[in-house]
Amino acid sequence: MLDKAYRGQCAAVTVHCTNEAERRKRGLTLFALALGSFCIGTSEFASMGILQLFSASLGIDLPTATNAIAAYAFGVVIGAPLVAARLNRRTLLLCLMGLFILGNVLSAVATDLGMFALARFVSGMPQGAYFGAGAVVASYIVGPGHAGKAFALVMTRLTVATIIGSPLATFLGQTLGWRNTYFTVAAVAGLAFLALWSWVPRTEALHGGPVVQELASLRRPAVWAMMLVAALGVASIFAVYTFIGPFVTDVATLDQAWVPIALALFGLGMTAGNLIGGRLADAYPARGLVVGFGSALVVLAVLAAGGGNVWVLLPALFGVGITMMIAIPTIQVRLTGFAPEAPTLMGAMNLAALNVANAIGAWAGSLTIAAGYGLLSAVWAGFGLTLLGLLVFALILPKAPQLAPA
The missing domain is CATH 1.20.1250.20 (MFS general substrate transporter like domains)
Incomplete structure (x- = not known):
């Protein structure tokens, strides 16, 4: 009896050690x-x-x-x-x-x-x-x-x-x-x-x-429509983030030591927005994107109008990060919904769309600055792109029932 109990204890210890080793490997x-x-x-x-x-x-x-x-x-x-x-x-x-x-x-x-x-x-x-x-x-x-x-x-x-x-x-x-x-x-x-x-x-x-199976999903118009929404709507993140350094040192006339602080605030906003957006994307088919883009337009207008004041600039940078990131999980959920057989490729294409937004945002901001409208004109450029993305999203809603708000 005791021998049987002992063997049972040894087996339990072995299983525990195995589970611990597997958890360690996964970690x-x-x-x-x-x-x-x-x-x-x-x-x-x-x-x-x-x-x-x-x-x-x-x-x-x-x-x-x-x-x-x-x-x-x-x-x-x-x-x-x-x-x-x-x-x-x-x-x-x-x-x-x-x-x-x-x-x-x-x-x-x-x-x-x-x-x-x-x-x-x-x-x-x-x-x-x-x-x-x-x-x-x-x-x-x-x-x-x-x-x-x-x-x-x-x-x-x-x-x-x-x-x-x-x-x-x-x-x-x-x-x-x-x-x-x-x-x-x-x-x-x-x-x-x-x-x-x-x-x-x-x-x-x-x-x-199979490569063909993955790439076949790119033949669907809904996938490209959603990527267009992402590329336009999220561009304001990069129209702002690209020029945070000049905003801090040249517009708000702060020391360059404030630049990393401003970047960190923006990043905190993005992280918080990602968490909020993830919950909205799971609960509602479209509300996260509408709420994110809509609230971002308000924050962008505040930043463009008052970014020369440090007490406006820093909170607004946090605000742009949190509001824009609220929309991104919804974009991922919609893309995966359009091509459920290729979730990996849809994840990669979502990042591709966001980097098109990167290029568009930086390009639009540089155009307005080069034209002599001032550094904060880059924020207005981002405002216009996000507004356009929201309008495109509204236009494709009737043609894609999956995107209709709950």
Whole structure:
């Protein structure tokens, strides 16, 4: 009897140890994915924080310097369909992280705008595919029925990068030079590569699916309509974020030490908005987007009118971040609903659309500034783009019942 009880206790201990080991493995895999996401998000948003630094170093004006930011965004768009490759997701993640490291090293050593823009394009190519492939691996790790949670786990690290990574990288650029920002990102990405190599499981379960099945979803007009809404509506984030440095130092006449603080406030708003938007997207088919875009228009108008006052500027930056991010989870839910058989590609294409927004926002803001309307005119440019995105969304509602508000 005692021997039987003893064997039972030993079996229980063995099961407990096995469960602990499995949880530890899952945690390390998710950490590796998160570290890669953090690096990618930091590289993207830090470029806007050091816009003034690399434009002065390369001998170009601010509107011209935004071409490098647009180049990164186009790299994301071109690279997003790579997620449809039949490569094992582990192999794909490693290849993407290697390409990302190369792009950031090239960014650090660039000697003119042409080389720098090309380097930023290369840096951007892995982003959409990385988040799509990362969501697949995360779904495998957390188990069936938790795909939404898996995507959120990967995406949350992008918003965390706007709170911690981008401000720190900006501070680093201000103190040690902008080139060291990219060298540091490349170094941390090297650690992410090693983590992915060590902790993402080697399994046939992560092999890519049929390419034709994934890409077939792109033939649906509703997918492109939703991506158009995202590209236009979210552009105001980047019309503002791109020029936060000049807003702080030239409009509000604060010391450059305030720039990382302003970036962090914006990032806090984005993170809070992502959490709120996720709940709205699950509960209502369209309300998150309407509420997000609508409230963002109010905050943008306040920022454009009173951004010269620090007590208006800083709260408004937080407000733009929170209101715009409320809309983004709804965009992801709608895209996945239009192509349920290709959720990974839809996640990548959502990021591609957001980076088109990046390019459009930076471009529109640079146009109004170059035309002599002042730095805050970039905010009005973003206002117009978000309003247009909201109008396009309203126009497609009658043709897409899935988008009708609850």
